[in-house]
Amino acid sequence: MSEIEIKNLTKTFKAKDLNVTALNNINLTIEKGDIFGIIGMSGAGKSTLVRTINFLERPTDGQVFIEGVDLATLSEKELRKKRSKIGMIFQSFNLLEQKSVTDNVCFPLELAGVKKKEARQKAKELLKTVNLEEKAKVYPSQLSGGQKQRVAIARALATEPDILLCDEATSALDPQTTESILQLLKEINEKLGITIVIITHQMSVVTSICNKVAIIDNGDLVEEGAVEEIFESPKSDAAKELILDTKIRYSPLDVLEAERKVRIVFSENSAYEPVIANLILNFNAPVNILKADTRNVGGKAKGEMILGLPEGEDLQEQMISWLKERNLAVTEVKEDV
Amino acid sequence: MFDQKVIEMILVGIKDTLYMTLVSTFFGYVLGLPMGIILNVTRKEGLRPNRIIYGIGDFICNIVRSVPFLILLILLIPFTKFVVGKSYGSTATIVPLVICAAPYIARVVESSLNEVDAGVIEAAKAMGASNLQIIFKVLLVEARVSLLTGATITTGILLGYSAMSGTVGGGGLGDIAVRYGYYRWQADIMIVTVVLLIIIFQLIQNFGTALARFIDHRKH
Ligand SMILES: Nc1ncnc2c1ncn2[C@@H]1O[C@H](COP(=O)(O)OP(=O)(O)OP(=O)(O)O)[C@@H](O)[C@H]1O
Ligand SMILES: [Mg+2]
Numbered sequence: 001m002s003e004i005e006i007k008n009l010t011k012t013f014k015a016k017d018l019n020v021t022a023l024n025n026i027n028l029t030i031e032k033g034d035i036f037g038i039i040g041m042s043g044a045g046k047s048t049l050v051r052t053i054n055f056l057e058r059p060t061d062g063q064v065f066i067e068g069v070d071l072a073t074l075s076e077k078e079l080r081k082k083r084s085k086i087g088m089i090f091q092s093f094n095l096l097e098q099k100s101v102t103d104n105v106c107f108p109l110e111l112a113g114v115k116k117k118e119a120r121q122k123a124k125e126l127l128k129t130v131n132l133e134e135k136a137k138v139y140p141s142q143l144s145g146g147q148k149q150r151v152a153i154a155r156a157l158a159t160e161p162d163i164l165l166c167d168e169a170t171s172a173l174d175p176q177t178t179e180s181i182l183q184l185l186k187e188i189n190e191k192l193g194i195t196i197v198i199i200t201h202q203m204s205v206v207t208s209i210c211n212k213v214a215i216i217d218n219g220d221l222v223e224e225g226a227v228e229e230i231f232e233s234p235k236s237d238a239a240k241e242l243i244l245d246t247k248i249r250y251s252p253l254d255v256l257e258a259e260r261k262v263r264i265v266f267s268e269n270s271a272y273e274p275v276i277a278n279l280i281l282n283f284n285a286p287v288n289i290l291k292a293d294t295r296n297v298g299g300k301a302k303g304e305m306i307l308g309l310p311e312g313e314d315l316q317e318q319m320i321s322w323l324k325e326r327n328l329a330v331t332e333v334k335e336d337v
Numbered sequence: 338m339f340d341q342k343v344i345e346m347i348l349v350g351i352k353d354t355l356y357m358t359l360v361s362t363f364f365g366y367v368l369g370l371p372m373g374i375i376l377n378v379t380r381k382e383g384l385r386p387n388r389i390i391y392g393i394g395d396f397i398c399n400i401v402r403s404v405p406f407l408i409l410l411i412l413l414i415p416f417t418k419f420v421v422g423k424s425y426g427s428t429a430t431i432v433p434l435v436i437c438a439a440p441y442i443a444r445v446v447e448s449s450l451n452e453v454d455a456g457v458i459e460a461a462k463a464m465g466a467s468n469l470q471i472i473f474k475v476l477l478v479e480a481r482v483s484l485l486t487g488a489t490i491t492t493g494i495l496l497g498y499s500a501m502s503g504t505v506g507g508g509g510l511g512d513i514a515v516r517y518g519y520y521r522w523q524a525d526i527m528i529v530t531v532v533l534l535i536i537i538f539q540l541i542q543n544f545g546t547a548l549a550r551f552i553d554h555r556k557h
Contacts, residue, residue: 054463084465094460098479098554108464110474139554152460159464 001068003163003195004030004053009062011048022048024219025062030212032162035189035196037210037227039203039242044216046199050165053197054086055079067162084112087156087194091168093148095140095155101127102136105154112159119158126154130184146177153184157192164188167199182209203242207231207297215239231297232265232329240331259309260316261290261333264323266303275326276305283319285310306333343526346513351533353427354509357499358541361431362492365438372398372439373446374472380447382455384468398440406437406498410505427508430499438495445487449480482553489545493538500534510534 011023022045030036040046051057052064055071064071066082074082095104102123109119127133130150140148149169156164166185170178186209189196198210206213206227214224217238223230234240244263266275280287288308295302309316323330339347372394378384379391404412410433414424417432453476461475477484503511510530518527550556 056459056462080465080467082465083463086463088460088463090456090460092454092456094454094456096457096475096479098481098552100554107461107474111461111464111466111470141555155464165463 002029002065003032003034003067004028004197005063005065005068006049006052007063007065009049009052009059009064011045011052011057012060021219023052023059026216026221028214028221028224030195030197032195033189033193034212035186035198035210037198037200037206037213038216039200039206039213040216040238041201041242043218045219046201046216047167049216050088050167050197050199053163053165054083054088084108084159085161085163087159087161087164089149089152089156089164089166089169091171093140093145093152093172095148095151097140099139100136101132101138101140101143101151104140104151105158108155108158122158123154126157127151129157129188130154144177145173146181149173149177149181150184153181153188157188157194162195164194164196165199166196168201169198170205171200171202178205179208185209201242203231204295207295207302211298215242227298228300228302231302232267233331240333244333259311261306261308262320262323263304263306263331263333265329266305267300267327275323275328276307279319279322282322283315285315285319287319339526339529347510347526347529347533350508350510350513350530351537354496354499354511354534354537357427357430357434357502357507357509358492358496358537361434361438361495361499362488364431364435365442365491365495366488368435368439369442370446372443373450374476376443376447377450377476378468378472380451384458384471394443398443401436401440402444406433406501407504409433409437410502425506425508430502430507430509434495434498434502437498438491441494442487442491445491446484449483449487450476452483453479482549482555485545485549485552489542489549492541492545496534496538496541 006026006028009023009026010021013020013022026049038046038049048057052059053066055064058072066086069082071079071082096107099107102120105123105126106116106119109122110116114122124133124136127136130153132147132150132154135143135147135151140151143151164185170181173181182205185196185198188194198205200206210227212225213227213230215222215230215236215238217236222236223234223239230239231243234243276287276289287310289305290308291306293304295304309319320330376391376394376398379387379394381388381391401409410430413433413436417429418424420432421429423429457479458471458475461471466475499507499509500511500514503509503513503515506512510533514527514530517523518530
């Protein structure tokens, strides 16, 4: 049985005179133990989607199953119980400002009626897990963003949930802190076997810890699969844009122009062959390297390059098939890079 | 300067003023706090939006608050007589004070609760909190500094109103000030009572501010 199953999910918001379809017939299956990334541009419907997973947002149409249970069939009370088994963390941390770190972590246990002593013991353990033992008595206003998110993670884990939902959990953090929070989430996933759903608009978050990814564009699920696959050969425009987007910041030029552009991704074994040099020698024609980068995707080193090919359609096609023969993933790039 | 009788009268006045102010603040909150919570919960963005209930509460608050206190005092005489058996003296004054304060308090409470971060409420919901748990363990706790500041301001206002009720025989320092200062032109007694009112007001304000600072953990 899948941990989370979303079937034909549609969500429409009724504003005064117009209806906004935030989600349009989404089908998605998330297996136990997955770190599942949901990525999309701002306003794509990511937050709405993650909020339907614990029914903070009720679908207009379609169903959400958690471990085979249709959430729509639960009573209010049963639903609250179910929610306590689905942890959630947020971009803005959402800690209780008037409660100490320990009391924040104890809070979900207090709601569940767990004895105070027991709750404190649990909180102590969890603060150890997130490496914040020394801040137990401090109040949230005295913590940095990364520390606040650690407290939020400890709090979300207090009720020993099966699922952890993360809505832009690292978007307010700097790159180093983001990395440390992501590593913490990975550790939690490995140690506790918790299924993690990560909402983000940054491809780097997905490539660094997710094993699967779904791409949401304007309320539609446009692509879904293993992160490696989609990173190597994105099919939808939205996926290509998201993958290229993160790279724009590293580009020395605003717009790199070329007649025809392709993006190639090296996997570990192909990276050592001097592919580009061989390509040029083989065809005796110049090739422009518009951009090059290496990234860590699911623990494996991946290199990517965007090449500007020389003029002449025949030559271009030959070059592309030559590259493909060398087991490189090749995709056309139409956008300005 | 003053003889024993006057001093005694002033002491009783202080006692009556404090009595009216504090008791009416207390009963004002007994009525106003739940009203404020209901307004917050039933508003459009609230935990349980309900246009009808919100509309009724909103209407009552606005009506009562738009009647000047002195007129309310007179309008309520039959009701006051019914509740405490007479229409003059400090205990009788508490009735109109409470009626006047409750809708005001409801508004103050509502706006304090409205300030609580929606994200925190969302997080509590995601943890499986019920609406009652959210009200008592999140809203009232997170808003406590603002609630206390509101209560301090309310107490100050009721102190002023209790003095005003002196003009119609309400007792307390206001009563003394009116009787001696206005009817008998004994300015010295009037000045003393006014100074006492100012001191009491300052004490309430300073105590409230200090307590608010003490219970606020958002400070560094
Ligand atoms: N309560 C609401 N009422 C009306 N429209 C809404 C509501 N919540 C979301 N929407 C709309 O639904 C769409 C999707 O919103 P959502 O918050 O899910 O986007 P998102 O992908 O999370 O974006 P971001 O990256 O900016 O957080 C948007 O067009 C938004 O305006
Ligand atoms: Mg969002």
